[in-house]
Amino acid sequence: MCDTCGCNVTPGNAKFAYKPVEPGATTISVLQGLLKKNDDQAEHNRAHFDKRGILAVNLMSSPGSGKTALLEATIKALKGELKVAVIEGDLETENDAERIRAQGVPAHQIVTGTACHLDAHMVHDALHHMDLDGIDILFVENVGNLVCPASFDLGQHANIALLSVTEGDDKPAKYPVMFRGADAVVISKTDLLAVLDDFSPDKAERHVRELANPAPILRLSARKGEGLDAWLAWLRSQLAAQRARVAAGRTQRPAIQPEGALMHGAEA
Amino acid sequence: MHELSVAQALVDQVGDLAGQHGAKSVHLIRVRIGPLAGVVGDLLATAFPLAAAGTPAESARLDWVAAPIVVRCRTCGAKTEAQPNKLVCGACGDWRTEVVSGDELILETVELDIPESAGD
Numbered sequence A: 001m002c003d004t005c006g007c008n009v010t011p012g013n014a015k016f017a018y019k020p021v022e023p024g025a026t027t028i029s030v031l032q033g034l035l036k037k038n039d040d041q042a043e044h045n046r047a048h049f050d051k052r053g054i055l056a057v058n059l060m061s062s063p064g065s066g067k068t069a070l071l072e073a074t075i076k077a078l079k080g081e082l083k084v085a086v087i088e089g090d091l092e093t094e095n096d097a098e099r100i101r102a103q104g105v106p107a108h109q110i111v112t113g114t115a116c117h118l119d120a121h122m123v124h125d126a127l128h129h130m131d132l133d134g135i136d137i138l139f140v141e142n143v144g145n146l147v148c149p150a151s152f153d154l155g156q157h158a159n160i161a162l163l164s165v166t167e168g169d170d171k172p173a174k175y176p177v178m179f180r181g182a183d184a185v186v187i188s189k190t191d192l193l194a195v196l197d198d199f200s201p202d203k204a205e206r207h208v209r210e211l212a213n214p215a216p217i218l219r220l221s222a223r224k225g226e227g228l229d230a231w232l233a234w235l236r237s238q239l240a241a242q243r244a245r246v247a248a249g250r251t252q253r254p255a256i257q258p259e260g261a262l263m264h265g266a267e268a
Numbered sequence B: 001m002h003e004l005s006v007a008q009a010l011v012d013q014v015g016d017l018a019g020q021h022g023a024k025s026v027h028l029i030r031v032r033i034g035p036l037a038g039v040v041g042d043l044l045a046t047a048f049p050l051a052a053a054g055t056p057a058e059s060a061r062l063d064w065v066a067a068p069i070v071v072r073c074r075t076c077g078a079k080t081e082a083q084p085n086k087l088v089c090g091a092c093g094d095w096r097t098e099v100v101s102g103d104e105l106i107l108e109t110v111e112l113d114i115p116e117s118a119g120d
Helices: A037-053 A068-078 A095-101 A120-127 A176-180 A190-192 A201-209 A227-245 A259-263 B003-020 B040-050
Strands: A027-031 A055-060 A084-090 A107-109 A138-141 A159-165 A184-188 A218-220 B025-033 B061-066 B070-073 B079-082 B097-101 B105-113
Touching: A027 A037, A027 A201, A037 A055, A037 B003, A055 A068, A055 A107, A055 A227, A068 A084, A068 A095, A068 A138, A068 A227, A068 B003, A084 A120, A095 A107, A107 A120, A138 B097, A159 A176, A159 B105, A176 A184, A184 A201, A184 B105, A201 A218, B003 B025, B003 B105, B025 B040
Parallel strands: A055 A138, A055 A159, A084 A107, A084 A138, A159 A184, A184 A218, B025 B061
Antiparallel strands: A027 B105, B025 B105, B070 B079, B070 B097
16 A cells, blocks of 8 residues: 555546645655654764764663663773763753762763653764763663653664563563664563562563564673673674774664665655 | 654754745645554644644644554565564564564655745
């Protein structure tokens, strides 16, 4: 079924297909992404990262699933090996940025007020407050929300969706847009599995696969340090891949970029 | 919630198009939304008048159509319809599929009121 090129129009239904246009009116066929301005800004951000050889990673999850704790543990583990910077997004407070700065790492807090997600323009503004010289990995900790952040490209190279074991293993089935767009899924707080008998990591993984998503599922506890090695290995492999891409003059969009839109010729 | 941001982005984009074509107003805006785009058409339609107030799109009608979810199986090659949280192949059941329709968020057409003198 095609509503755009007119191939479904027959002599019988043509009179319904082409409504008379009011005098003086002109129809313009546009066929471009509705978030074009955001996407243009996101490309600009990505080019900025690529020029500096930085890997940009967007962390998304519900509030309280352990994004900041994962970052704290990651920064500790990578100290002396890789330089990290963080952009934090929350409706209010500098709390998360302060937690990151306490680890000796530059952090900028975006206070969104009432906005439920970060967009590419907010991240661009934040970049003006940050010195990215020598940075290897920039983490963007999105606003805690399993819905809206999934629709906005920020210029990152990879998306992480966190799912803590206290949330229920069917979250990927309930929030498919978010989990479909994840390049890696982190199942966090696994140290609590011992006392939670109703969360099955295998079931969570099956729900992710049913979204046609082949992303690695990383099970870890940032507090106890369990499973961190696989997460750090994934990060290192992503950074190596980013450096290889930069050397070859290529870039990578996260999985969130709608493939369908590309196939519809909406966005180059 | 974020539909208002999307509506503002849409109004900006339509405003740019109106400016480029020398239009004095916009009659109709048609968008196509897939269920996997993460945007609810009815909420976008509710947010639209708020975003459009005081812009060339102020009196425009927003028409949105829902795109079906269609996946192509990487294993058996079949193209089948799917559910937002079950993007598996309808023919062989394999999860290794790619979405060919259903995640788009596209401004399809705008109908502009262009004064004759502004035409080129």
